[in-house]
Amino acid sequence: MAAIPPGSTIGILGGGQLGRMLALAAARLGYHCHIYAPEADPPAAEVAAQFTRGDYTDAAAMAAFAQSCAVVTYEFENIPFDPVAALAKLVPVRPGTEALRISQDRLFEKDFCSARGIGTAPYRAVANVADLCAAATAIGLPLVLKTRRMGYDGKGQAKIGHVDDVPAAFAALKSDALIAEGFVRFHRELSVVLARGTDGSIVSWGPVENIHRNHILWRTHAPARIEPALAAEAERIARELAEGLDYVGVLAVELFDCGDHVLVNEMAPRVHNSGHWTMDAALTSQFEQHIRAICGLPLGDGGRLCDAVMENLVGDEIDAWPALLAEPNARLHLYGKSEARPGRKMGHVNRLYPPGRAPDPEVS
Numbered sequence: 001m002a003a004i005p006p007g008s009t010i011g012i013l014g015g016g017q018l019g020r021m022l023a024l025a026a027a028r029l030g031y032h033c034h035i036y037a038p039e040a041d042p043p044a045a046e047v048a049a050q051f052t053r054g055d056y057t058d059a060a061a062m063a064a065f066a067q068s069c070a071v072v073t074y075e076f077e078n079i080p081f082d083p084v085a086a087l088a089k090l091v092p093v094r095p096g097t098e099a100l101r102i103s104q105d106r107l108f109e110k111d112f113c114s115a116r117g118i119g120t121a122p123y124r125a126v127a128n129v130a131d132l133c134a135a136a137t138a139i140g141l142p143l144v145l146k147t148r149r150m151g152y153d154g155k156g157q158a159k160i161g162h163v164d165d166v167p168a169a170f171a172a173l174k175s176d177a178l179i180a181e182g183f184v185r186f187h188r189e190l191s192v193v194l195a196r197g198t199d200g201s202i203v204s205w206g207p208v209e210n211i212h213r214n215h216i217l218w219r220t221h222a223p224a225r226i227e228p229a230l231a232a233e234a235e236r237i238a239r240e241l242a243e244g245l246d247y248v249g250v251l252a253v254e255l256f257d258c259g260d261h262v263l264v265n266e267m268a269p270r271v272h273n274s275g276h277w278t279m280d281a282a283l284t285s286q287f288e289q290h291i292r293a294i295c296g297l298p299l300g301d302g303g304r305l306c307d308a309v310m311e312n313l314v315g316d317e318i319d320a321w322p323a324l325l326a327e328p329n330a331r332l333h334l335y336g337k338s339e340a341r342p343g344r345k346m347g348h349v350n351r352l353y354p355p356g357r358a359p360d361p362e363v364s
């Protein structure tokens with residue numbers, strides 16, 4: 001497969017901060033980016049060569065966009081599937097549509113893992129209250145009820161601690177496309193972010209530990225402080241998923257550390273918030289690596305230069321930017337969003353430490 005050389009145009013579906021950081025990394029390698037997004041003034045457009053404002057369902061605008069690009073990628077997985085599949089007939093779309101189809105649906109994701117003997121929380125598809133009662137009997141309580149599609153940052157989820165909660169939980173989500181999962185009593189949450197090239201080579205940054213606040217990722221500690229055997233298991237699983245999907249690009253796999261084993265929670269077919277630390281603390285960042293992968297270039301070295309703690313700046317936390325700029329070991333990244341609404345990711349800071357010197361996740 002011929003490489004797409006620097007100077008070519010990369011299309012990015014979606015205009016958020018992930019698209020912005022992809023466009024910046026692409027520009028550094030001499031590529032031009034064309035952003036396609038429905039918003040008027042998305043953060044990615046500000047740093048890209050071209051921007052088309054359009055709905056993903058506008059077939060004519062999407063076809064014109066495809067014409068201008070040597071390859072197309074996407075920065076979020078909740079993009080309407082059919083328009084992306086139509087686009088893939090006109091221009092290479094990487095990661096491919098099969099990875100998108102599976103990662104758009106929590107049930108497909110878990111079935112994909114189960115078929116490979118990869119552990120997940122016990123789960124059942126739920127279309128109605130009777131299914132939910134049956135799931136509670138089969139799996140036991142507590143349960144987490146989730147929408148199969150379009151959930152993010154804990155949205156579209158309800159915990160069920162008692163059978164009496166079943167009707168209210170079902171009414172809260174009210175959909176015939178739900179999944180009930182057994183509640184996992186995990187020690188910590190991990191993710192493995194890796195890249196797979198068009199030649200099948202894989203470069204991983206290794207497992208990191210993720211800490212959430214109000215269901216939004218707050219901090220990522222790199223590396224995760226886990227036993228080498230558990231780290232190897234998490235890594236093996238992420239590689240197996242990437243190979244099973246014949247994946248091209250950066251893939252993030254979120255896992256629960258259950259002490260002596262790990263379970264897959266979900267995967268994201270894109271660059272991931274828990275990989276932002278690589279911008280300052282790895283030889284090749286996840287953004288550069290994704291561009292390399294989708295353009296068919298050799299992957300870069302994923303080696304860690306130092307330990308890092310990434311912290312998201314959510315809502316008005318961005319107001320701390322002067323103090324953050326003054327921290328000697330901190331590297332600040334702001335997304336250029338005009339309005340700091342509660343819950344909105346406005347930027348992140350990477351704090352860098354010599355190996356073994358980062359604060360413990362428990363006390364930081």
Ligand code: AMP
Binds near residue numbers: 183
């Ligand atoms: P998700 O949208 O699936 O990533 O879920 C958001 C968060 O809810 C996760 O990061 C976990 O903290 C928690 N969570 C999700 N599923 C489960 C589960 N089956 N058991 C326990 N906690 C869960």
